[in-house]
Amino acid sequence: MREHIVSPKIYYTIFIALTVLTVVTWSVAKLDLGKMNAVVAMTIAVIKATLVVLYFMHVRYSSRLTWVFVGAGFFWLAIMVALTLSDYMTRGWLTIAQ
Amino acid sequence: MAESHITTHAGLAHHFDDIEQQREAGTLGMWAFLVTEVMFFGGLFLAYILYRSKYPVEFAVASNSLNVTMGFINTLVLICSSLTMALAVYCSQIGKRRPLIVFLLLTMALGTTFLVIKGVEYHEKFVEHHIPVRFPTYEFKWEGHATEGVPVHGESSASVDSGRIEMFFFIYFAMTGVHALHMIIGLGILTTLVLMARRGRFTPEYHSPVELSGLYWHFVDIVWIFLFPLLYLVGAHLH
Numbered sequence: 001m002r003e004h005i006v007s008p009k010i011y012y013t014i015f016i017a018l019t020v021l022t023v024v025t026w027s028v029a030k031l032d033l034g035k036m037n038a039v040v041a042m043t044i045a046v047i048k049a050t051l052v053v054l055y056f057m058h059v060r061y062s063s064r065l066t067w068v069f070v071g072a073g074f075f076w077l078a079i080m081v082a083l084t085l086s087d088y089m090t091r092g093w094l095t096i097a098q
Numbered sequence: 099m100a101e102s103h104i105t106t107h108a109g110l111a112h113h114f115d116d117i118e119q120q121r122e123a124g125t126l127g128m129w130a131f132l133v134t135e136v137m138f139f140g141g142l143f144l145a146y147i148l149y150r151s152k153y154p155v156e157f158a159v160a161s162n163s164l165n166v167t168m169g170f171i172n173t174l175v176l177i178c179s180s181l182t183m184a185l186a187v188y189c190s191q192i193g194k195r196r197p198l199i200v201f202l203l204l205t206m207a208l209g210t211t212f213l214v215i216k217g218v219e220y221h222e223k224f225v226e227h228h229i230p231v232r233f234p235t236y237e238f239k240w241e242g243h244a245t246e247g248v249p250v251h252g253e254s255s256a257s258v259d260s261g262r263i264e265m266f267f268f269i270y271f272a273m274t275g276v277h278a279l280h281m282i283i284g285l286g287i288l289t290t291l292v293l294m295a296r297r298g299r300f301t302p303e304y305h306s307p308v309e310l311s312g313l314y315w316h317f318v319d320i321v322w323i324f325l326f327p328l329l330y331l332v333g334a335h336l337h
Contacts (some may be wrong), residue, residue: 003121005191006184015181022173022326026166029331037335041327049320056184056316066125073133077140081147088148 004061014055021048109304117303128310132317139321142273146328149265156262160240162333163228164270167221169330172215173322179208180319187312190295190305198308200297201279205315206288209281216278223267230268238264277325280318287311 017090025044029037059070107117114120150157166301186201223229227239240260294300300308 002118003191008185008186008188011181011184011188011230015177018177018180019174022170022177025327025331026334029327029334032335037331041331045324045327048323052180052316052320052323056180056319057313062125065122066129069126069129069133073129073136077136077276078131080137080140081144084144086146088151 004056004058006055006061010055014051017051018048107301107303109299109301109306117206121306121309124306124310125313128313135317137285139273139276142269142276143324143328146269149262149269150332153259153262153265156258157212157266158333158336159258160263160270160333161329161331162336164330165222166334167217168215169326172212173326175208175212176319176322177216177252179205179212180316181288182208183312183315187305190300190308191302193300193302195295195298195300198300199292202292202295202308205314206285206292209285209288209305211283213278213285216274228267229271230264238267240264273325273329277318277321280321284311284315285317287314 021044025041028040030046031037033040053070059066110117110120115125126238182201186198186205189195189198189201227237228237229236232238238260240258240263288311291308294307
């Protein structure tokens with residue numbers, strides 16, 4: 001697969017998007033949205049991380065095999081978090097005879 | 099490749115068919131390493147999630163004692179450094195040596211700025227006795243801080259437990275410390291790249307070291323993208 005050269009224009013666009021999102025996440029955090037604060041903060045962080053992975057790290061232009069490697073990493077991370085939380089969050093749901 | 103004749107590059111290792119195959123193998127290898135890094139930081143993030151869900155009040159109050167302005171500036175500094183790194187990779191791809199060196203040095207300067215600001219923050223925390231250690235001469239102390247009496251989702255800070263606050267700082271120093279260590283290693287890698295670039299080691303055909311170091315640098319940036327809201331912004335609405 002030939003190397004794809006990403007033009008600086010795209011880098012500048014992504015840079016501006018990342019800066020704007022950083023300002024947004026900072027401003028929104030000052031508002032009291034209850035539980036939504038964490039949801040908004042994480043949504044913005046995931047969008048920023050995705051932009052970095054796809055454009056700065058060239059994954060968008062990389063081979064399918066690279067996609068599999070990247071996807072596997074985050075998939076296994078999701079397994080670790082989901083299975084651990086399914087344990088911690090459900091403790092105390094059932095009373096176990098001592 | 100369009101060329102029918104066989105071209106050999108100085109950077110091509112003998113066990114690869116051509117430079118394209120070598121580049122693809124390098125990218126996959128780097129990603130395999132970055133996946134292990136995802137899992138490494140993932141464990142720390144998991145610890146954070148569990149303790150924050152257990153002690154939401156203390157995490158918000160302790161987070162509020164961090165210097166959000168410095169954290170914010172550092173986030174922008176890292177995003178700038180990611181841009182200069184991406185541009186360095188671009189210069190190496192089109193074979194412009196001078197701009198490549200300039201962008202690598204700029205990236206190093208921004209990385210150093212980040213570490214200096216982080217150092218100032220650590221010093222602040224040291225003075226406030228917020229480093230979670232217990233020595234005869236220095237120990238962790240929590241004295242209400244600025245949020246005294248501010249209700250957090252219906253609960254008053256009078257019920258704040260200093261042991262739980264200490265847990266936040268333990269996680270804060272573990273995560274930012276390991277992140278800073280990655281930055282320091284990154285600066286070492288960039289120094290090597292500058293030296294290699296000065297010797298003219300990179301060409302449009304062969305510049306994998308720049309490309310792969312770029313992946314590492316951007317990964318460290320991504321970790322901070324998550325650390326900033328998780329550590330600094332949890333209690334930002336308290337003021």
